[in-house]
Amino acid sequence: MPHLDHTAFVTACRDERGVGHHTLRAYAQDLRTFARFTKDRHLTDPLSKDDILAYHRHLRDELDAKPATIERRLVTLKSYFAWRADRNSALPSPFADVRISVRIPRRLPRPIDRETLKAVLQSETGPTNARPADQEITILIIKLLIVTGLRISELTTLKIRDISADASQMIVRGKGNRERIVFVPNTELQEAFRRYCADRARHGSLQSPLFLNAVGRRLRSQTFRKRLRVLSHRLDITPHLTPHRFRHSAATLLFEEGIDIRMIQALLGHANLRTTEIYVRVSNHALRRALERVDVLSELRQ
Structure with a gap:
């Protein structure tokens, strides 16, 4: 062997x-x-x-x-x-003359529709079995995911030092350890984020994790996913909320609002534009569903 x-x-x-x-x-x-x-x-x-x-x-x-x-x-x-x-040149790669083509079905992302996003934001509470502080952090993270399109792993590995003094931007380390600057555009969210970061800075060093779990350790992605499942069950949301669906929603909402696709690529940290272009198809799908709902010809017959 x-x-x-x-x-x-x-x-x-x-x-x-x-x-x-x-x-x-x-x-x-x-x-x-x-x-x-x-x-x-x-x-x-x-x-x-x-x-x-x-x-x-x-x-x-x-x-x-x-x-x-x-x-x-x-x-x-x-x-x-x-x-x-x-x-070790004495052990050449057996892939030298191999040509294998694997056909992968292209699956569209599943963003969260606007009405569901509104319901989540209007709830203003996290899972009911969580401590009040954890509930606030859950909603804060959800809002950050919606406006930044961050991967949950990027967000949960943030340190206090990565956030600017006014909390308007952060340094994010994505795939391949590539760094990019991500902005927090909403004034109300920016202020809430600033207060949270200031509080963390008073209780931790610049090297400390930005988001903590219930026992004061770095919040892990899986822990946050569990919180979203509980929240989905409480609000009767199906399919259940996931961090990546918020990322898809961020990209889709920005594209539908007319933001250039290359700017969305920079926001999401995609190395290849083709990865970002799938959101064009998502928006076209949303357009088709909207047109089917309106049914202009039926309206004209009335």
């Missing part, structure tokens, strides 16, 4: 490429899946093109993996073998 140096590869991705925690965890999982495959098939180095094609069939036919999962696992594996070959 070939030796897959998971730890060294993941460490290199973290230290040399600035890959995020969630991606690193996915890399490790992908490589463990391949390691099990090579062990079951009694494969040894050097691996061949046929071994990679067999692994593709294994993912598709035996594990019944989704196309997106198959693509990710192959991309991870290809990156790993390229990294290994660079370290």
